[in-house]
Amino acid sequence: MLALASPALLVILLLIVLPVGWLAWQSIYHDGFTLENYRRVFTEDIYWRSFALTFEISLAVTVIALLLGYPVAYLANALPKGWSILILSLVVLPFWTSVLVRAYAWLALLQRTGVINQLLRYLEVTSEPLALVHNTFGTVVATVHILLPFMVLPLYATMQKIPGDLMQAGASLGASPSLTFFRVFLPLSLPGVLAGCTMVFVLCLGFYITPELLGGGRTVMVSMLVSRNVELYNQFGAASAVAVVLLLSVLAIFFVVSRFISLDRILGQK
Amino acid sequence: MRASAARIALYVVSALVLVYLILPVLIIAPISFSSARFLTFPPPSFSLRWYQQYFANSAWMQATRVTLTVALLTVVIATPLGVSAAYAISQSKLRIMRVIHMALLLPLVVPIIITAVGIFFVYAKVGLVATLPGLVLANVMLGLPYVIISVLAGLQSFDPAQEMVARSLGMNRLRSFFAVTLPQIKSSVVAGGIFAFISAMDETIVALFISGGQYQPLTKRMFTALRDEIDPTIAAISTLMTAASFVLVLLATGRRRRNA
Numbered sequence: 001m002l003a004l005a006s007p008a009l010l011v012i013l014l015l016i017v018l019p020v021g022w023l024a025w026q027s028i029y030h031d032g033f034t035l036e037n038y039r040r041v042f043t044e045d046i047y048w049r050s051f052a053l054t055f056e057i058s059l060a061v062t063v064i065a066l067l068l069g070y071p072v073a074y075l076a077n078a079l080p081k082g083w084s085i086l087i088l089s090l091v092v093l094p095f096w097t098s099v100l101v102r103a104y105a106w107l108a109l110l111q112r113t114g115v116i117n118q119l120l121r122y123l124e125v126t127s128e129p130l131a132l133v134h135n136t137f138g139t140v141v142a143t144v145h146i147l148l149p150f151m152v153l154p155l156y157a158t159m160q161k162i163p164g165d166l167m168q169a170g171a172s173l174g175a176s177p178s179l180t181f182f183r184v185f186l187p188l189s190l191p192g193v194l195a196g197c198t199m200v201f202v203l204c205l206g207f208y209i210t211p212e213l214l215g216g217g218r219t220v221m222v223s224m225l226v227s228r229n230v231e232l233y234n235q236f237g238a239a240s241a242v243a244v245v246l247l248l249s250v251l252a253i254f255f256v257v258s259r260f261i262s263l264d265r266i267l268g269q270k
Numbered sequence: 271m272r273a274s275a276a277r278i279a280l281y282v283v284s285a286l287v288l289v290y291l292i293l294p295v296l297i298i299a300p301i302s303f304s305s306a307r308f309l310t311f312p313p314p315s316f317s318l319r320w321y322q323q324y325f326a327n328s329a330w331m332q333a334t335r336v337t338l339t340v341a342l343l344t345v346v347i348a349t350p351l352g353v354s355a356a357y358a359i360s361q362s363k364l365r366i367m368r369v370i371h372m373a374l375l376l377p378l379v380v381p382i383i384i385t386a387v388g389i390f391f392v393y394a395k396v397g398l399v400a401t402l403p404g405l406v407l408a409n410v411m412l413g414l415p416y417v418i419i420s421v422l423a424g425l426q427s428f429d430p431a432q433e434m435v436a437r438s439l440g441m442n443r444l445r446s447f448f449a450v451t452l453p454q455i456k457s458s459v460v461a462g463g464i465f466a467f468i469s470a471m472d473e474t475i476v477a478l479f480i481s482g483g484q485y486q487p488l489t490k491r492m493f494t495a496l497r498d499e500i501d502p503t504i505a506a507i508s509t510l511m512t513a514a515s516f517v518l519v520l521l522a523t524g525r526r527r528r529n530a
Contacts, residue, residue, distance in 0.1 A: 001358045001361055001362035001364065001367070002358070002362070002364070002366075002370075004354040004355065004357060004358035005354070005355040005358040005359065005362075005367070005370050005374075007351045007354065007355075008351040008352060008354070008355035008374055008414055008418070009355070009370055009373065009374065011351065011407070011410055011411050011414060012373055012374055012376060012377070012411060012414065013373075014407075015389060015392075015407060015408060015410075015411035016376050016377055016380060016385055016388070016389075016411055017373070017376070018388075018392060019385065019387075019388025019389045019391065019392045020380060020384060020385070020388050022388055022391050022392055023384065023387065023388045023391065026391065068283075068287045068290070069287075071280050071283045071284050071287065072284045072287050072288065074280065075280055075281070075284045087284070087288065090288050090291060090292055091288075091291060093291070093292065093295060093516075094291050094292070094294065094295050096468065096515045096516065096519045097295050097511075097512050097515060098471075098472040098474075098489065098508070098511055098512070098515070099472065099474065100472070100474050100489055100492055100493060100496070100508075101298065101508040101511060101512055102294050102295070103496070104298070104492075104496055104500075104504055104505070104508055105293075105294035105295070105297050105298050105508070106294055107496070107500055108297060108298070108301055108500070108505070109293070109294060109297060111500070115297065145290065145291065145294065148287075148291060177276070178276065202381075203381075205381065206381025206382060206383050206384065208382070208383045208475050209474060209475065209493070212497075213493075213496055213497065223381070223383040226383055226384070226387055227383065227387070227478075227479075230387055230390065230479070236391065239387060240387075240391075243383070243384045243387055243388070246381060246383075246384060247380060247381065247384050250379070250380075250381060251379075254379065263372075
């Protein structure tokens, strides 16, 4: 049985374990052991500001995705099967469109001469085009769009397992619909909330394409720090140290969350 | 009364979120069929000029060939590797199999930017940067989890006793797998292969670091073009890519449902 799994395992070892190990090695070794790269990451302004910004954006994206995703998952769960299939298909549809294509679509929608600004001017809501893209706002709009399915699917899966009788029992005991929702349904859906939030937050920490194309160069997220250190400055050691810190953050989050819900639950949705 | 107000709010919010999800997917096609050089909406008149520009441009055509070659080779390599690994995971009771299972899902856990830079450093040492084999290998690694997850799901609804019966009747393990097991999990294997194809077709970040010269896939050229200026040719390419993805997903899910 081990022999059957070994070709796949070899690919994984050579193409992800070895490269990540190499990064870790390179971050501490350059003509001798050094912690210089990590000293820079933790003390130099540009590095920790980028980490702070990345965590802020990821947190904002997660909260927005939860606020937008919860009602959709709730409705898909509450409606009859035909409707819920329609809603879930609409949620997964963009999921199968290339991230690059969607970044392009958001540029087309949000830029100064874009569809939304033209519409706002036509309706005489604004006289000057709004700066909707090439900033943090544009990055967040496009990133939430890409990560929303990762929120809705685990939420929906969890809600499906909540027995409908419980809500009826609450109602028969005289609780109002909002009381049964907040006291019964919401607490039971929390594992789905945790799974969705973890996935969205962790994926957002490493996002590259949307901040690079829609951030206008000012929203320097950690992933861009890595790529710039490689492509522009040839600072391989610094790039590796940033990558290692990012990876450790991701693994730490998975580790903490796995104490509460099983990892399969977070990853199995994809 | 309050409950119905909450219900209406729920419907309105959900409808707006669904519009937000769908709008960007729907907006690209009309732009791609517009005659205007700059984005205007609604488009002034219908035209196929951006499609003509795409098909007439040798750099875009070369990139398309690279993308299709890489995606096909990825499927051909990742599908058998993924199927045999998934089979091993589902059959073996060894404790180490759980660790192997987790390791095989690593590409989903490690942020792709980290994988990309790491592969770039390794490839730089062994001379695989800007080569076709390098690009294919990286995409095989990224596609494996999709095949494994899909096939494991298929194997879950398959009763292993059937294979035991075949073996007790004298078939060896390999023959019983191909004669009894594989036909029953065929649709999840095909679905896994299709997902690996889409993953390779859409992959951008690793390609940004390790591809170059004549072996640049479509996504890398699109990314570079998007950084410079917004050329509606990209809308035409995006529309074609999206259409291809949707057809493939319909094929994959259609097969799965028929099987279920």
